Amino acid sequence: MNTVIIDGLSFALPLFIMAIGGIYSEKSGITNLAIEGLQGFGAFTGALAAILVADWFAGNSAMPFYIAMLFAVIGGTLFSLIHALLCIRFKANMVISGVVINILAMALTSFLTKQINATVFGAASDKFVLGVSNRITVPGISRIPVLGAVFTNMYPFEIVIVAVSLGAWFVMYKTRFGMHLRACGDNPHAVDAAGIKVGKVRLAAVMVSGALSGLGGICFAYSISANFSGNIYVGYGYLAIAAMIFGNWKILPTLGACLLFGFARSGGYRIVQIMEMPSSYQDLVMILPYVLTLLLLVFFSKHNRAPRALGEIYDKGSR
Numbered sequence: 001m002n003t004v005i006i007d008g009l010s011f012a013l014p015l016f017i018m019a020i021g022g023i024y025s026e027k028s029g030i031t032n033l034a035i036e037g038l039q040g041f042g043a044f045t046g047a048l049a050a051i052l053v054a055d056w057f058a059g060n061s062a063m064p065f066y067i068a069m070l071f072a073v074i075g076g077t078l079f080s081l082i083h084a085l086l087c088i089r090f091k092a093n094m095v096i097s098g099v100v101i102n103i104l105a106m107a108l109t110s111f112l113t114k115q116i117n118a119t120v121f122g123a124a125s126d127k128f129v130l131g132v133s134n135r136i137t138v139p140g141i142s143r144i145p146v147l148g149a150v151f152t153n154m155y156p157f158e159i160v161i162v163a164v165s166l167g168a169w170f171v172m173y174k175t176r177f178g179m180h181l182r183a184c185g186d187n188p189h190a191v192d193a194a195g196i197k198v199g200k201v202r203l204a205a206v207m208v209s210g211a212l213s214g215l216g217g218i219c220f221a222y223s224i225s226a227n228f229s230g231n232i233y234v235g236y237g238y239l240a241i242a243a244m245i246f247g248n249w250k251i252l253p254t255l256g257a258c259l260l261f262g263f264a265r266s267g268g269y270r271i272v273q274i275m276e277m278p279s280s281y282q283d284l285v286m287i288l289p290y291v292l293t294l295l296l297l298v299f300f301s302k303h304n305r306a307p308r309a310l311g312e313i314y315d316k317g318s319r
Contacts, residue, residue: 004266005149012262013161014219018240019247019254020168021212027172027249028205029185029198031311033098034083035213036237037105038076042214043221044109045075047128047228048116062156065133068218069157076214077207079105084206088199091313102237110230127229133157133222157219164215168208169251181205185307188314198314213237235290242293248304257296261289 025032049071050064057063086092117125138151172178183191188198221228247254268285
């Protein structure tokens with residue numbers, strides 16, 4: 001049971017922070033299918049920064065990891081500007097823009113990884129090897145049955161994600177900016193009439209989406225993958241979008257969806273181990289969150305209430 005909880009949280013929390021990024025973007029009215037690409041590009045920039053500074057620190061230092069997280073946030077933010085430019089400035093179709101950005105990120109990071117490895121490190125490789133982040137256990141509380149598993153063998157990024165998600169919740173629901181952002185997704189013309197620039201609010205929301213997606217991407221690179229490569233693009237971004245939709249574009253219900261996906265994945269792996277099934281079945285277990293997503297959307301999608309202006313190009317002159 002403890003293993004299911006520990007592994008489930010390490011998968012669910014990066015997924016959750018990416019889903020929060022999607023909520024910020026879509027609550028402002030900008031459809032964001034680019035989360036997969038944003039997390040991949042963020043992971044690429046973070047991994048590159050980590051391997052460039054690795055020689056500056058001792059072998060057991062955690063500094064490259066934290067530097068990687070910082071640059072992943074920066075990389076995801078900058079890459080999200082493409083989506084913002086296309087959707088806000090040039091009024092492009094938001095769905096097409098998101099799909100194109102996903103494809104661009106996959107191709108661009110694969111090309112750059114190979115070129116940097118060849119020219120800078122003199123190695124013919126298509127990945128940046130990072131290793132797995134160190135884990136921490138909270139003394140005392142970790143001994144509590146069941147609940148203690150939450151505080152056992154935690155990745156440091158889990159603490160960071162919890163702190164960032166609390167801040168994101170506060171900004172969304174307790175600040176004036178959050179109110180403006182939510183209003184832009186429901187009635188952008190009213191926001192404009194109040195003297196608030198809809199384009200600037202939506203730009204900030206998309207940048208937040210990029211930052212949080214990049215953070216989620218580097219967390220996956222330091223845990224599940226232990227490196228950056230094209231394998232980072234395996235649908236985590238789309239799973240985060242599904243969790244966001246299942247959570248009805250609300251942060252707390254979305255957390256529940258991500259935990260459900262995470263525990264389904266870790267529980268499946270545990271069942272394979274207990275039943276001593278061939279290792280090939282572990283690959284099959286990876287589809288459990290996606291199968292669960294389909295089932296949940298089939299039964300609960302009719303209750304979803306998306307922001308009313310989601311996906312609509314805002315034209316000030318159309319009032």
